[in-house]
């Protein structure tokens with residue numbers, strides 16, 4: 448019997464996909480990636496087995512996700528279209544990597560996923576699988592099956608006793624992991640409506656949070672966050688803590704009218720408190736320790752890096768080369784930035800580093816001034832020379 452490894456979430460689509468694949472002659476092995484989405488994994492496993500899966504793999508990939516995907520993106524300051532910290536996009540190549548790995552282990556000839564034909568996630572998963580093992584067949588049931596509506600799909604689930612939760616009608620499509628939450632569909636599709644408060648899961652309404660600011664000093668070593676207010680944290684706990692505190696102060700919401708890879712414009716909202724806080728601190732520290740040209744060039748790299756992640760090109764030569772560049776810039780990104788969290792905003796209030804390039808004796812307007820202002824005259828003449836008529 449042909450074997451397929453299905454990326455399983457426990458939701459309606461992938462639960463129906465188990466049965467649907469079986470009907471097409473496949474033995475279905477489910478793979479659930481734990482990227483910190485905080486689901487009830489034993490319950491998901493049970494559901495997969497009842498729906499007809501032969502076997503279920505549940506893998507806690509949180510540390511790998513943080514170390515090999517999130518941290519490189521943070522070092523690069525990669526953010527898509529200025530507002531999206533790529534939580535969903537960063538997770539997909541990792542999920543694909545394990546689909547392939549499990550396929551090899553199980554001697555499966557195919558992998559499958561529950562993405563629709565309209566989104567980016569199908570591209571990310573399939574491009575990655577194609578790079579890692581082009582011989583694997585890729586099946587995307589949601590793109591091809593016959594259901595014309597959610598109701599039809601639910602009916603199919605009921606008919607075949609696939610355990611699904613139809614009691615609560617979900618108003619949004621949500622993808623969640625430890626780096627952030629992506630929320631789309633439902634009323635969010637109406638561009639003339641502000642996102643309702645109930646769309647947000649982990650951030651408080653900035654208008655309703657404490658009137659007292661919260662100060663956090665984030666300490667970095669070679670571009671990696673290590674301490675908060677002097678206390679060491681393993682990365683997973685550090686991110687968890689910042690999501691919690693940031694969420695309480697209304698930090699990390701964004702509302703983006705974005706350009707999908709497949710050409711569609713869509714309105715999505717995001718919550719990423721920890722990412723917002725860490726990016727802010729990391730960029731501030733870079734401003735202190737990197738020279739001007741490097742900071743400016745790195746901004747261009749950040750833009751490209753974000754595109755590559757968004758476009759599913761994590762395992763591409765260019766992304767690899769950019770990683771090498773970014774890594775080489777992080778040598779001196781050591782120091783601390785104190786941030787003020789206040790009613791949804793997060794700004795730096797102090798910065799320090801043993802590698803600081805800031806020279807107060809040059810920037811000062813006070814009496815300790817060591818800057819030779821006379822030199823400026825000649826500099827300006829020569830700098831402006833090419834432009835004189």
Ligand code: ARG
Pocket residue numbers: 533535536567568620621622629630631715
């Ligand atoms: N638009 C975002 C992205 O392409 C989020 C996608 C959310 N995915 C989902 N299955 N709900 O990365």
